[in-house]
Amino acid sequence: MFMESKPVRISVMGQLGSGKSTLVLQYVQSQFVEEIDSNVQDLYKKEVVIDGQHYQLNILDIVDTDYGLDLKTENMLRESQVILIVYSVVSETSFDSVLMRVVHVRSILEGRHVPIILVGSKADLENSRQVSSSSGLQLARELGLSAFLECSAKTKYQINEVFETAVRQALAEVVEPTRSTEADSQRDTEQPRESSIPEAAEGQTEAGIQIEPLNAVQEANPASRPAARASSSNRCCIIV
Numbered sequence: 001m002f003m004e005s006k007p008v009r010i011s012v013m014g015q016l017g018s019g020k021s022t023l024v025l026q027y028v029q030s031q032f033v034e035e036i037d038s039n040v041q042d043l044y045k046k047e048v049v050i051d052g053q054h055y056q057l058n059i060l061d062i063v064d065t066d067y068g069l070d071l072k073t074e075n076m077l078r079e080s081q082v083i084l085i086v087y088s089v090v091s092e093t094s095f096d097s098v099l100m101r102v103v104h105v106r107s108i109l110e111g112r113h114v115p116i117i118l119v120g121s122k123a124d125l126e127n128s129r130q131v132s133s134s135s136g137l138q139l140a141r142e143l144g145l146s147a148f149l150e151c152s153a154k155t156k157y158q159i160n161e162v163f164e165t166a167v168r169q170a171l172a173e174v175v176e177p178t179r180s181t182e183a184d185s186q187r188d189t190e191q192p193r194e195s196s197i198p199e200a201a202e203g204q205t206e207a208g209i210q211i212e213p214l215n216a217v218q219e220a221n222p223a224s225r226p227a228a229r230a231s232s233s234n235r236c237c238i239i240v
């Protein structure tokens with residue numbers, strides 16, 4: 001039986017070198033590329049089945065300098081249904097640049113709700129890690145983002161999960177908050193939009209989604225084993 005694919009437009013941003021192109025290429029072409037031309041903005045297409053539904057993913061790998069985006073890219077960003085902001089877990093500067101990118105994206109979107117997912121890449125490089133999983137999760141919560149994941153394009157760890165989460169978030173129904181009082185509107189301008197990232201209890205989110213302890217991650221991500229043993233308090237997070 002022929003099933004029509006639903007198109008989903010995904011944009012991928014992040015500081016140069018954060019690993020966004022490698023992440024996209026691993027997902028779309030199943031290859032890990034060491035050197036990629038950073039000046040090329042590419043649109044990739046991939047047919048997938050997620051939760052029994054066919055989708056055509058249109059994934060825009062944005063040339064994202066710290067000096068802003070050109071008008072054409074801003075327009076393409078406005079048409080996105082979900083945006084991934086990638087940082088590298090081995091680069092604190094890429095993590096520090098996330099805030100600026102979120103603020104910039106939100107200003108481009110002018111109040112329209114588009115889910116933003118925070119992605120910590122290069123999770124295989126555990127021995128060189130500069131940004132803990134809990135810092136990533138905390139930032140995602142503070143900024144009111146829709147989800148947070150770590151992944152590795154090298155080991156393929158959570159690559160599918162990143163894009164599956166993106167599709168689910170893109171299609172999730174958005175419930176706009178009702179603004180009844182002046183105080184409410186005042187508060188809305190002061191705080192980030194409410195996030196679907198729940199407050200985590202020890203090892204678990206409010207929604208009951210397990211935050212996997214690192215020893216569970218070791219099987220999926222063998223490269224992280226030595227460091228994982230060394231820091232058992234560290235956690236890998238999949239929050240949707």
Ligand SMILES: Nc1nc2c(ncn2[C@@H]2O[C@H](COP(=O)(O)OP(=O)(O)OP(=O)(O)O)[C@@H](O)[C@H]2O)c(=O)[nH]1
Nearest residue numbers: 016017018019020021022033034038122152153154
């Ligand atoms: N070990 C490891 N290296 C990675 C991973 N992802 C990307 N890299 C490497 O990090 C470098 C930068 O990756 P890119 O994908 O080019 O980064 P980018 O964010 O697209 O940056 P530009 O191409 O400059 O826009 C490359 O040498 C990649 O091979 C990963 O998961 N693990």
